[in-house]
Amino acid sequence: MKKLLVLSGKGGTGKTTAAGAMIRFARAGASADCDVDAPNLHLVAGVGGQPERKRFIGSEKARINPAVCVGCGRCAELCRFQAIGEDQGAFQVREHACEGCGVCAWACPVQAVTMEEDKAGEQYLYREARVFSTARLKMGRGNTGKLVTAVKLDMMKGAPEADFAVIDGSPGIGCPVMASISGVDLVLIVAEPSLSGRSDLERLLDTVEGMRARAAVCVNKWDVSPENTAGIMDLCRMRNIPFLGKIPYDRSASDAVNKGITLAEIDCPARDALYHIYEQVSQLLALPSANLE
Amino acid sequence: MRIGVLSGKGGAGKTMMAVNLAAAGERAVYIDCDVEEPNGRLFFRPEGVTAQAVRTKLPEFDALKCTGCRKCVEFCRFHALVYIKEKPMVFEEVCHACGGCGLVCPSGAVMERERPVGQVERGRHREVEVITGVLNPGEASGVPVIRAALKAGASIGGLTIVDCPPGSACTVVESISNVDYCLLAAEPTAFGMHNFQMVYELAVLLGKPCGVVINKMDGPYPPLEDFCRENGLPILLRIPYRRRLAQMAAEGEIAVERDRAAAVVFRRLLERIGGGG
Numbered sequence: 001m002k003k004l005l006v007l008s009g010k011g012g013t014g015k016t017t018a019a020g021a022m023i024r025f026a027r028a029g030a031s032a033d034c035d036v037d038a039p040n041l042h043l044v045a046g047v048g049g050q051p052e053r054k055r056f057i058g059s060e061k062a063r064i065n066p067a068v069c070v071g072c073g074r075c076a077e078l079c080r081f082q083a084i085g086e087d088q089g090a091f092q093v094r095e096h097a098c099e100g101c102g103v104c105a106w107a108c109p110v111q112a113v114t115m116e117e118d119k120a121g122e123q124y125l126y127r128e129a130r131v132f133s134t135a136r137l138k139m140g141r142g143n144t145g146k147l148v149t150a151v152k153l154d155m156m157k158g159a160p161e162a163d164f165a166v167i168d169g170s171p172g173i174g175c176p177v178m179a180s181i182s183g184v185d186l187v188l189i190v191a192e193p194s195l196s197g198r199s200d201l202e203r204l205l206d207t208v209e210g211m212r213a214r215a216a217v218c219v220n221k222w223d224v225s226p227e228n229t230a231g232i233m234d235l236c237r238m239r240n241i242p243f244l245g246k247i248p249y250d251r252s253a254s255d256a257v258n259k260g261i262t263l264a265e266i267d268c269p270a271r272d273a274l275y276h277i278y279e280q281v282s283q284l285l286a287l288p289s290a291n292l293e
Numbered sequence: 294m295r296i297g298v299l300s301g302k303g304g305a306g307k308t309m310m311a312v313n314l315a316a317a318g319e320r321a322v323y324i325d326c327d328v329e330e331p332n333g334r335l336f337f338r339p340e341g342v343t344a345q346a347v348r349t350k351l352p353e354f355d356a357l358k359c360t361g362c363r364k365c366v367e368f369c370r371f372h373a374l375v376y377i378k379e380k381p382m383v384f385e386e387v388c389h390a391c392g393g394c395g396l397v398c399p400s401g402a403v404m405e406r407e408r409p410v411g412q413v414e415r416g417r418h419r420e421v422e423v424i425t426g427v428l429n430p431g432e433a434s435g436v437p438v439i440r441a442a443l444k445a446g447a448s449i450g451g452l453t454i455v456d457c458p459p460g461s462a463c464t465v466v467e468s469i470s471n472v473d474y475c476l477l478a479a480e481p482t483a484f485g486m487h488n489f490q491m492v493y494e495l496a497v498l499l500g501k502p503c504g505v506v507i508n509k510m511d512g513p514y515p516p517l518e519d520f521c522r523e524n525g526l527p528i529l530l531r532i533p534y535r536r537r538l539a540q541m542a543a544e545g546e547i548a549v550e551r552d553r554a555a556a557v558v559f560r561r562l563l564e565r566i567g568g569g570g
Contacts, residue, residue, distance in 0.1 A: 010303060010304065011302060100370060101393050103392060106396060141463060173428070194544070203330060207431060210431045
């Protein structure tokens with residue numbers, strides 16, 4: 001299975017719009033949304049039926065039994081995450097700050113602290129129309145890298161015979177992004193022609209190259225700033241990264257999203273630009289042949 | 294007053310709003326907590342920038358003292374330690390720096406060294422103190438850098454604008470832990486709406502008062518307006534999509550410094566939130 005990951009560095013550059021179109025152009029047998037703390041691909045992925053649901057257990061969380069606690073404060077003293085607070089002699093775990101390391105439970109002289117399983121999110125696997133794996137992280141939880149890996153694994157297990165998979169990633173360069181990069185065949189970066197977009201692109205390229213993954217770049221809404229677009233193309237030339245194309249600003253994009261369909265299904269200039277990018281992606285990945293409609 | 298600017302979905306205009314709010318205040322502190330992709334500094338171009346490294350701890354093992362009991366490996370819930378070639382080894386990216394291995398070691402073989410994971414930059418743009426957290430590429434967690442940036446801002450005080458990371462995970466919780474008010478930047482599309490609901494839920498969970506700014510309006514999008522009305526959530530401002538605004542943002546220009554109308558609009562927004570006095 002050849003895996004294409006769509007990333008952007010900066011948020012809101014059109015990652016999910018591009019990923020949705022790629023799925024449709026390729027009639028990809030498998031797809032996944034790894035942006036687990038702001039998932040959106042399911043809104044346009046054309047999935048059908050009810051998903052199989054699965055609890056995602058992240059790290060454990062500490063809990064202090066007030067009936068046993070003697071208020072010595074040893075746990076709060078040793079916690080490196082400021083996750084234990086005191087209110088008039090009563091010690092309590094701040095659940096959002098707790099990383100589940102277990103130091104407090106180890107340190108407690110009276111065994112008032114227990115480590116408990118924490119449901120950090122939910123995974124969904126759709127199989128009806130095509131295999132689509134996604135998840136939703138519970139508010140404020142960490143461990144997104146672990147969940148990202150689980151989402152990808154489910155996609156691969158769900159569609160072992162699929163020859164092409166499209167994965168939508170999250171913005172940024174941190175843990176979830178790195179987890180999504182591992183094991184993919186190509187990272188398509190959707191950049192935005194702004195100073196912010198360029199800066200974020202460079203940080204993302206550093207991250208992708210640091211992991212020895214292969215990257216290619218396209219620019220969305222290029223006509224908002226032809227100068228910055230030219231700058232990004234120069235940057236790609238200098239860093240020896242394939243530049244796959246420019247997508248114009250197109251109102252049809254938000255119309256498509258609001259109708260719950262991909263841009264591939266609307267006849268418009270942005271669709272044509274994306275199709276051109278898709279053709280190059282298939283070449284880079286040596287896909288059998290473009291599955292044209 | 295401390296105001297957090299959040300959005301759920303990336304690209305909804307968080308940084309644009311945070312930068313303009315800070316610039317519209319008489320004297321303000323701007324803290325960029327989007328440490329994976331910090332962009333406020335590209336707008337402010339601060340002067341006199343100084344940088345301070347942010348470090349976390351990493352265990353090191355004294356081979357002479359280590360008896361090979363493997364208590365540290367068993368204790369580590371993050372599976373950051375393995376026992377290999379007669380001694381423990383640490384995976385830097387997985388280590389949470391909890392200090393547990395050092396606590397459980399019976400022979401005092403664990404020492405800790407400091408490891409840089411990012412930096413906090415501090416500079417000035419006119420009346421705005423600009424603080425930027427920057428995570429080093431390749432690092433897994435921005436939380437230590439966010440904490441350091443917030444701490445640097447807290448020592449100044451006054452009107453403080455916190456530019457948050459996108460999403461609704463632990464980094465967002467950390468960023469808004471001490472704010473008095475959450476300003477939610479919403480994008481009027483199905484994508485924007487879905488992520489906006491998630492981040493609103495998070496702000497409510499943390500007990501923060503909220504207000505909404507709808508950005509890039511390109512015709513009406515009733516589901517968002519209906520949601521706000523049903524939840525008693527005030528829509529403080531609606532910003533239309535204009536190519537000129539997109540271009541200003543693309544070039545890193547601060548609207549309130551270039552455009553009198555924008556200055557009035559953001560000044561009024563600040564007053565409505567209660568940070569204008």
